[in-house]
Amino acid sequence: xxxxxxxxxxxxxxIQSDQIILNSYSKNITGLTKQIGGIAFPSSPEEIINLxxxxxxxxxxxxxxxxxxxxxYGSKLPVTDNCIIVDLSNMNKIHEINEEYGYAIIEPGVxxxxxxxxxEKRGLDYILNCTGSADDTSIxxxxxxxxxxxxxxxxxxxxxxxVILGNGEIISTGFGNGxxxxxxxxxxxxxxxxxxxxxxxxxxxxxxxxxxxxxxPEKITMISCGLLKEDNFNSYIDCLRDLRKKGIIKSHFRxxxxxxxxxxxxxxxxxxxxxxxxxxxxxxxxxxxxxxDKNIKTKWTAIGPIYGNKNEVNxxxxxxxxxxxxxxxxxxxxxxxxxxxxxxxxxxxxIPAFRxxxxxxxxxxxxxxxxxxxxxxxxxxxxxxxxxDKLESSIDxxxxxxxxxxxxxxxxxxxxxxDKLNAYLDSISKKYRVECFISMNMGTENYLQCVINIYxxxxxxxxxxxxxxxxxxxxDWLLEQGYYPYRVGIDDMNKIIKPDHTYWKLVHNLKxxxxxxxxxxxxxxNF
Numbered sequence: 001x002x003x004x005x006x007x008x009x010x011x012x013x014x015i016q017s018d019q020i021i022l023n024s025y026s027k028n029i030t031g032l033t034k035q036i037g038g039i040a041f042p043s044s045p046e047e048i049i050n051l052x053x054x055x056x057x058x059x060x061x062x063x064x065x066x067x068x069x070x071x072x073y074g075s076k077l078p079v080t081d082n083c084i085i086v087d088l089s090n091m092n093k094i095h096e097i098n099e100e101y102g103y104a105i106i107e108p109g110v111x112x113x114x115x116x117x118x119x120e121k122r123g124l125d126y127i128l129n130c131t132g133s134a135d136d137t138s139i140x141x142x143x144x145x146x147x148x149x150x151x152x153x154x155x156x157x158x159x160x161x162x163v164i165l166g167n168g169e170i171i172s173t174g175f176g177n178g179x180x181x182x183x184x185x186x187x188x189x190x191x192x193x194x195x196x197x198x199x200x201x202x203x204x205x206x207x208x209x210x211x212x213x214x215x216x217p218e219k220i221t222m223i224s225c226g227l228l229k230e231d232n233f234n235s236y237i238d239c240l241r242d243l244r245k246k247g248i249i250k251s252h253f254r255x256x257x258x259x260x261x262x263x264x265x266x267x268x269x270x271x272x273x274x275x276x277x278x279x280x281x282x283x284x285x286x287x288x289x290x291x292x293d294k295n296i297k298t299k300w301t302a303i304g305p306i307y308g309n310k311n312e313v314n315x316x317x318x319x320x321x322x323x324x325x326x327x328x329x330x331x332x333x334x335x336x337x338x339x340x341x342x343x344x345x346x347x348x349x350x351i352p353a354f355r356x357x358x359x360x361x362x363x364x365x366x367x368x369x370x371x372x373x374x375x376x377x378x379x380x381x382x383x384x385x386x387x388x389d390k391l392e393s394s395i396d397x398x399x400x401x402x403x404x405x406x407x408x409x410x411x412x413x414x415x416x417x418x419d420k421l422n423a424y425l426d427s428i429s430k431k432y433r434v435e436c437f438i439s440m441n442m443g444t445e446n447y448l449q450c451v452i453n454i455y456x457x458x459x460x461x462x463x464x465x466x467x468x469x470x471x472x473x474x475x476d477w478l479l480e481q482g483y484y485p486y487r488v489g490i491d492d493m494n495k496i497i498k499p500d501h502t503y504w505k506l507v508h509n510l511k512x513x514x515x516x517x518x519x520x521x522x523x524x525x526n527f
Contacts, residue, residue, distance in 0.1 A: 015040045015051075015084060025068070025085055027398045028075035029383065030405055031458035031467075032491060035081040037061070043090040045164070045207045051086060052168050052205070055519045062086050063521050064205045066108040066141030069134060071383075072406030072453075073145075074490035075398050079523035086205065088138075095208065099124055101185045102213045103159060108140045108206055112375035115139060119213070126213040127220075127373030129157055132254070135375035140209050144199055145487045148252050148441055148449055150305055150371055151214050159187050159210035161198055166515020170207070173198070184210045200487065201507075202521035203514040214373070217307040220335075222371035223320060226298030226328035233300065233422065234415035236327050240302055241413050243323060245445040248316045251371075252449075253304035255440040257422075260453070261301050263437055266292055267381035269363040276359070291356045298328050304442075305371035333368055386455055403458030405471045406451055409483040411440075413448050417483075424477060425452065432470040449486055490524075497527045 016022075017038045025039055037060065042048045055062050063083035068076035076085060092109030097118060104115060113135035116128045129149035131142055139154075147154040160174035160183065173195040176183045187195075197203055227236045243249045256264075269288040274281065302324075306316050321330045338361075345358035366376035383397045383404055397404070411417045418440060429436040437453035452474070456467035475492060478485070488496055498504050504527060511518070511526055 025076045025087075027396075028077055029071050029397050029400070029403055029458070030074060030489065030491075031403050031456075031464050032074060032077055034077045034490075036078070036085060037082045038084040040084055040086045041090055042086065042088065045162075045170075048086070048164055048205055048207065049168070049170075051084075052164060052166065052519060055084070056168065056517050059517070060084055060519070061522050062205070062519055063524075064088060064108075066138030066144075066206075067111065067136070069137045070141070070145070071133075071397055072404045072489070073487065077490055079490045079493055079521065083522070088205075091207075094118055097122065097124065097213075098184065099126075102126055102215060103184050104211045104213060105184065105208055106139060106211055107208055108138055110139055111136045112139060115211075116373070116375055124213075125216045127151075127216050128375065129154070129212075129214055130370050130373055130375045132370060132379055134377040134380055136377065139211060140206055143209065143211070144206070146199055148443065150251055150373075151307075152252070153443070155199055157212040158195060159184055159212055161195055161206055161210075162208040163198055163204040163206055165204040166202075166511075166517065166520040167513075176210075197510065197514075200525045202524040202526050203511060204520060217313075218309045219313045220305050220307045220372055221313060221317060222303065222333045222368050223306055223317065224329075224331040224333070225302045225320065225324040226296075226330070227300040227302075228298055228328035230299045232327055234419055236300065236324075237413075237415045237418045239323050239327075240442075241445060243320060244413075244442055248319050249304065249306070249442070251304045251307065251442075253302050253442045255300060255302040255442070255448075257436065257438050258299050259435050259437045260439050261296065261298070262292060263382045263385040263453070263455075264367065264379050265296075265360075265363055267385055268366075268378050269359060271381060272359050272362050291360055295357065295360055303367075303371070335372060338365065338368060382453075383455075386457075401457055401459045403456040403464065403467065405454040405456075405467060405489070407454065407471060407474055407478070408449070408451050408485045408487050409478045410443065410486050411448050411450060411483050413442070413444070413446050418448065420481075421450065421483065425474075428470065428474055428477070432466055434466070434470060493523055493525065497525070499527045 015038045021039055022036050025036055026033065040051055042051060051062060061083040063078035064086040065076055066088050068087060078085065088108035090109060091107040093107045094110055094115065095105040097104045106115065112128065112130060119126055119128060129151045131147050131149050133142065143154045143158050160172060160176040162170065162172050162176065164170050171177065175186050175189040177189060198206065227233065240255065266288045269291060270284045273284040273287055306313055317332055324330050342361060345354050345361060348354040349358055366378040370376060380397060383400060384402050411421055425436045425438060439451045440448040443449040454467050454471055456463040458464050475495060479495065507526055
């Protein structure tokens with residue numbers, strides 16, 4: 001049922017209650033449903049201020065989203081019913097890119113591809129710390145959920161925020177709270193650090209953020225280290241950790257199992273084949289599988305950038321190859337090598353084997369370029385891994401029949417914990433008759449930030465119920481083992497929030513101060 005709200009100008013100009021619009025925001029890849037009270041489309045800080053005042057006056061709840069691409073965790077949906085979704089997509093201005101100090105001041109609607117294109121357009125000597133999500137996802141949205149880039153944790157890239165609190169006040173964190181010359185170059189100001197209050201919280205709405213750029217290294221290579229035999233998994237994990245501890249690997253490598261690799265590459269490969277050959281989706285999928293199985297035989301694959309000065313990179317590559325080659329193939333790819341390989345394969349594409357390899361190289365190229373700071377939406381095609389549908393990167397995954405949940409635990413970085421999680425996932429996946437998809441991302445030398453994918457057909461009630469039961473049992477087991485998630489979906493907030501816990505009591509008390517009327521995102525990382 002649609003919630004009726006009385007709107008006064010100028011608020012009525014930016015809030016929509018049309019049922020068609022509400023329905024479009026209700027669609028989501030998880031299959032969840034929520035009642036939505038309206039959609040607001042502010043274009044300026046002044047309009048957000050008016051929204052907060054209006055919500056206070058009329059006892060309304062606001063649920064801010066940057067772009068609403070929180071796929072696998074709830075997408076655009078609020079935690080509680082009847083919120084007005086505040087879509088900040090129209091606030092997409094890049095206020096400044098400072099070449100001397102390497103930062104960008106951006107609004108919530110600024111996307112990865114938007115900032116990347118601006119850096120390239122200006123010919124700046126910086127690269128973007130990409131995540132593996134789509135190129136048109138919000139940088140601020142991902143930072144607030146503590147996403148992980150290839151070069152650093154996204155929260156570490158944040159230098160300061162401008163925020164409107166639920167009580168209507170506007171503050172700047174760090175040295176942004178005073179008239180200084182170091183607002184955007186020194187993360188920590190005087191007094192208590194307040195920026196941490198706005199990661200995974202519901203205290204306010206971000207208006208602007210200062211985002212750190214990465215100076216372009218002298219040399220970047222992408223390296224892929226495969227594991228051929230599952231029996232060597234423990235040693236494989238130990239060696240990767242040792243390389244990270246020694247600083248030979250500095251970036252946040254992705255360590256994915258075979259299913260994770262297949263689900264990412266095969267749908268991209270299928271679409272490439274469809275564009276080149278008139279054979280239909282079913283035969284294209286069959287051919288994609290054959291090409292993959294013929295060329296990629298690893299059970300696990302660790303990938304990421306090695307960067308620094310030339311001598312450092314060459315030394316580190318040699319050390320990695322020496323240690324990791326005993327487990328399987330070690331592939332080193334530079335931008336020049338990638339270009340040269342494509343030219344050779346293209347020249348001999350009249351030979352079927354060379355043409356197939358060219359298809360595969362074209363499929364993995366956008367994934368490789370993530371290590372060079374180039375965002376891509378290619379991995380979105382993995383959403384339709386089990387279906388015969390063709391998903392173009394421009395299509396909203398929330399509108400597809402394919403469903404997806406993410407469960408994202410953090411585990412200690414050693415072979416015992418990695419093997420324990422892997423074994424349990426194998427067991428529970430068999431129980432629910434689903435396949436296991438997991439990526440273990442290097443957070444630091446001490447922990448792995450994992451992402452478990454649960455795929456299903458959200459239009460099939462049996463599959464939807466089975467996926468939900470699988471996720472629920474998995475989530476409970478992870479909490480029992482002390483493997484807490486680094487982010488959660490909107491339906492799992494109640495599993496991590498403990499009203500009787502001192503920590504969450506303090507969070508709740510802060511909410512009373514910063515948002516006394518509980519206007520902003522009720523229930524989000526709070527009780």
